[in-house]
Amino acid sequence: MSTALTTNQDLDPVRLREAFGVFPSGVVAVAAEVDGALTGLAASSFTSVSLDPPLVSFSVANTSKTWPDLRRADHLGLTVLAEHHGDVCRRLAGPVEHRFDDVEVTVSPEGAVLLADGLARFDCTIHDEVEAGDHTLVLLELHAVDHADTAQPLVFHRSGFGRLTAAG
Numbered sequence: 001m002s003t004a005l006t007t008n009q010d011l012d013p014v015r016l017r018e019a020f021g022v023f024p025s026g027v028v029a030v031a032a033e034v035d036g037a038l039t040g041l042a043a044s045s046f047t048s049v050s051l052d053p054p055l056v057s058f059s060v061a062n063t064s065k066t067w068p069d070l071r072r073a074d075h076l077g078l079t080v081l082a083e084h085h086g087d088v089c090r091r092l093a094g095p096v097e098h099r100f101d102d103v104e105v106t107v108s109p110e111g112a113v114l115l116a117d118g119l120a121r122f123d124c125t126i127h128d129e130v131e132a133g134d135h136t137l138v139l140l141e142l143h144a145v146d147h148a149d150t151a152q153p154l155v156f157h158r159s160g161f162g163r164l165t166a167a168g
Contacts, residue, residue, distance in 0.1 A: 026153045027081045027089050028058060031105070031113035032073030038100040038113055039073070041066045042092035045135075046080070054142040055127055059135040066096065067136070075110035075125055076140065079118035082151035088115065089154060120147040 031040030045059040056078065060067045070076065081089055092099050104116035114121040124140035131137075 026155060027085075029079040029081060029085075029088070029092055029115050029118070030058060030070065030076055031079070031092075031100075031115070032070055032076045033107050033111040033113055034069050034073050038105065038107075039066060039069050039096075040092055040099055040113060041070065042081075042089045046078070049139060053127075054145075055139055056122065056124070056142065057137055057139050059132065059137050062131075062134055062136060071126060071129075071138075073111050075108060075112040075123055075143070077108065077112035077114040078122040078124055078140065079115040080120040080147075081115070081154040082117055082119050083154050084117070084151060085115070085154050117151070118148075119151060119153055120145065 026046060027042055027044050028046040029040055030043055031038065033039070041060070041064065043058040043060065045057075047057055049055040049057050058078075088103055091101065091103065106114045106116070108114070108123055110123070112123045114123075122140070122142050123144035124142055127139040127141040129136050129138050
């Protein structure tokens with residue numbers, strides 16, 4: 001027997017973050033070359049949106065110092081991170097000047113930055129941005145894709161990284 005939820009609760013951010021954290025998600029790197037510098041961030045809010053036209057999305061905090069620079073890029077690279085990218089993901093969330101230290105990347109002629117060994121890699125442009133509370137939902141149109149089935153995804157769960165295991 002389940003109990004009903006109490007409406008009009010005080011939905012404080014700590015309690016919400018903990019509740020949102022029980023849902024595991026993959027992690028992507030969103031990156032581009034902007035003004036001659038590699039610029040990027042990690043996002044755990046990636047999802048596919050549409051096949052026709054081909055669209056994906058991620059959310060970025062309105063307080064992000066990186067997104068205002070990234071959004072100026074002609075093209076963005078989006079890389080689905082593999083389980084061995086934990087250190088890379090932490091670096092992408094760290095100091096801007098060290099985000100791409102020892103990270104193997106490819107830069108497209110349009111400036112999209114793609115990480116090596118990603119499970120899937122997309123060349124994208126911004127289709128739309130939707131303000132959504134303290135975040136912005138970014139819709140990206142896909143222009144190119146490649147993928148590999150060589151590893152498991154990096155999984156973000158309860159504020160840390162986990163791994164997938166086969167259900168028995």
